[in-house]
Amino acid sequence: MNKIKVPHLLGLIIAGAVIGPNGFNLMERDSGIILSGTAGLLYIMFLAGLEIDLEDFKRNRTKSLIFGFYTFAIPMLLGICAGFYLLNFSMITSVLLASMFASHTLITYPIIRKAGITGNRAVNISVGGTMVTDILALLILAVIVGLTKGEVNIFFWLRLGFSTLVFGFIVLFIFPVVGRWFLERWEDSVSQYIFVLASVFLGAFLAELAGIEGIIGAFLAGISLNRLISRTSPLMNRIEFVGNAIFIPSFLIGIGMLINYKVFFKDIETFKVAAVMITVATGAKFLAAWLTQKSFKFSVDERRIIFGLSNAQAAATLAAVVIGYNIILGTGKNGEPVRLLDENVLNGTILMILVTCTMASFSAQKGARNIALLSSGKQVSGKNV
Template identity: 55%
Template sequence: MILLSSLDYTLPLQNPVIIFSLVLFIILFAPILFNKIKVPHIIGLIIAGLIVGPYGLNLLKRDSSIVLFGTVGLLYIMFLAGLEIDLAEFKKNKKRILVFGLLTFIFPLVVGTLTSYYILGYGFLSSLLLASMFSTHTLVSYPIASKYGVIRNQAVSMTVGGTMITDILALLILAGIAGMTKQDVSSAFWIQLGMSTLVFVSVVFAIFPIVIRWFFKHFDDSISQYIFVLAMVFLASFMAEAAGVEAIIGAFFSGLVLNKFVPHSSPLMNRIDFVGNALFIPFFLISVGMLVDVTVLVKGWGALKVAGIILVVALSTKYLAAWLTQKIFKLTKAEGTMIFGLSASHAAATLAIILVGYNIIIGETASGEPIRLLNEDVLNGTILLILVSCGVSSFVVEGASKKLALDEEDSNPVDDQVNEKILVSLAYPNMVTHLVDFGIMLKSKKSHTSIYGLNVIDDERDVSQQTSNSKKVIEKAISHAVSSENSIIPITRYDSSISNGIVYTIKEHGIGDIVIGMHKQADQDTFLGAKAGNIIKRVHETIYIYKPTQPLNTFKRVVIAMPPKAETEPGFLHWLKKLMMIAKEAGIPVKFYGTTSTNDAVVKVIERNPVAIKVSFNEFGNWDDFLIFSRELKPDDLFVIVSSRKGHDSYVPQMGRLPYYLSNYFVEQSLLILYPKQLESGINMGNIEQTDSYLIETISEQIGALGKAGKYVKGLFKK
């Protein structure tokens, strides 16, 4: 009791432990309570901030700590918007983004300026600054779209891109008006702003990728990677401010740069999402709620009139811009609604513009009172706009997200890939994370099955030591998969032959894709290894033999060498879709090398199943010239070689020299040797060779087993 009496309970609360505890309980319970009454959790957090803030119960004051976390949350939202956006779709829709950005900026600016000037009676500069506030929007409801998995829809991409256009233009108007009130705007001011912005953009898009790729290549610790990502985000935000533009622009640009280095199904992406949605973004929403002063409703008709006009102009012009965009580009009604919902909310840039305008003093009254560029009525009306617009945005985006998610399901019916089964052979401890990452990238986003992780124990050797090592390998694979919200079905198998264990597991579970790591002692005589060689001969499903020299997310390009007649194999369509899916997920271009007919077949498949990534083709048919790839390839390329089993259409004799070439001329290259699904048809020398090899191996294994049994029986008779 003595300790309790020593605490300070005066309002607003001062004790940092109590403050942080209260905020955490708000973050925990506000979404739960408001979801019960079908209110989006974002609105719940904003209203909770209003209740506990200085204009509510005054439990918390909006001090520097709240401002700090709120700022971090806002930058985090913009960073996630850049990180989660589909870059290929973003580039493909750049004209649409520009059109929407200009529409959603110009309509509010023109209508807002005329309304403020003629109806509210403000001066031209005040009217222009107030109207620029209408033009901006903050992606407060972006987490809702993310929750429903529709962030890659073109409507979301267009709105995110439009946000950058509106904010940049509005902030330029703010900088110009602020300078004009101080009478120091000149051509030198605009030249300096343009040069500093150019330097900032050049550093972020030219130097940042080099630093990021180097770091991810050399440091794979999860904590270090997350801290590094945050550091790059806030460094870019600071550089943006130093250049004279808003910090949110830097956060968004850093997300765009990091986009290709952080796969959407990776453990790092999971940590970024988790920390942002659990802490930083809720803090921002609570801080927005603490700004809302509902008492403006009882402060006279002046404040109500301004607030009403601000609300009508801001929401109606944003709706008009979204509606026109929908009609111009023939979007669906749900997409048009999504554009309006995301662009309707006003918070960050709006608040920045109004506070700057409120703090600019352009004169004083006869009694000495300051005359502000934007008065208190505008400030209070804007705070009310923040609350109402965020509410409207949340409800609209929630409804549009549900509709788009359902439409996407209807337009993409369940296909054969949802029941796909992928097996990752976990033979080498140092390659576990690389192989699991590759297996996860192979998995279709609609797949309902887990990845199988197999470790085979040779029961002719020291079983106890192998069992201990197997347990560690399996646990490492499971832990790595779980960190990216994926799962692995662990399989530990005891067999007299490791290749037998893998083959029988594949057949028992109906596996369609097999991922095997290339063994470390690969040389020209035993390049694939005896185990992999036996598996290739006995299994006719798609096999990927992977040798990574760097993380999957650091590749700049995928180079695919295809043999003649690769398109005639049964598994052609399957492996092509898988590789294109990986390239799209990683956001990297693909370069195909094949004969004219094979390249044409690839083009037709891509036309039927368009993917928004850069694809190029080169003529290559003479595998005697395979060493040309040693000149073409770069260190950050993933070299994919589509091979073939003997006796099949796409097999060429020169493939027998691949072990020599790869072990001597491509030692430092990341390799993926792919054996497509092929059917056993007819009897030819290739099939006979495979059968003979299989029979010899099987007979040897049986003789060994009989020898063991004989010794065991002989021992019993002796006893």
């Protein structure tokens, strides 16, 4: 992929499609692949929190909130209209579909890391905005699941609010204290890495326990250890190496294994649903990135980075479509179950993931390369002076 100037992330996704059950069937997408893929996703979110510049994050928090609002509200509005008027879905199905468009995954973050521009303001704003839109999108998912089960009441909101506060306090205030104590007393490299890995998974577990997605816990675990792990330390080197060599590729290969090209030759309705989903999701994310660029007077390359980081649909989207597909609302005329999200949406989601990840990868790579070249040019110019 690098030889033909295609983002290497796509190579891993394509590899998964080729060797997976819908390709040459060399590997099954079994529990081992799913587990390692989940670990890879958590690892990406953890690295985003670990490497973010907290001072810049604080300075740009208002901009992150504004971008988070853009990248949540625009896909929600367009998604609801598209689902209700174009695809003739019910309102509750349209809202769930729109929440899938609103959420996104930092799947292209490794491209940004490789370019060495994780401190760029567009990256900081994108990472912060990701947390805003993903939390809101996953909250909508939790509410819709509760509505279908008849569980949304005052107790539901009190329980969710209390558990989220407790979870946030433990990860953001207790994790750093324990982390400082451990890292100061144990200098063994293996022990330190195991502690970091345990923190990632414990943060994800506590998030799930609180009723929100584990990716939020992994990101906050990264923020909690941010000041304790130097970017030039041997521990940071080990964290990056294991993530890039094992966990992140496993996640991308697992995504590729979901791709089933055969379904698109069986039912034209799948094409229609997929086309609407791809057009609305991509258009809404681009509009959010464009508005952010105009609002804060960013460059075109910074807009490319924002779009590249926010357009890729994967983790939260998969969670929503699987949960929606498994919710059975009743029985149809032929005795078949009526699902909240039908098989066409399930298959359309897989195609949407492939297309959005491809577009996001190219956009992030181009923006990151241009900004890195501009930055290195300024440094050379400064040295010459």
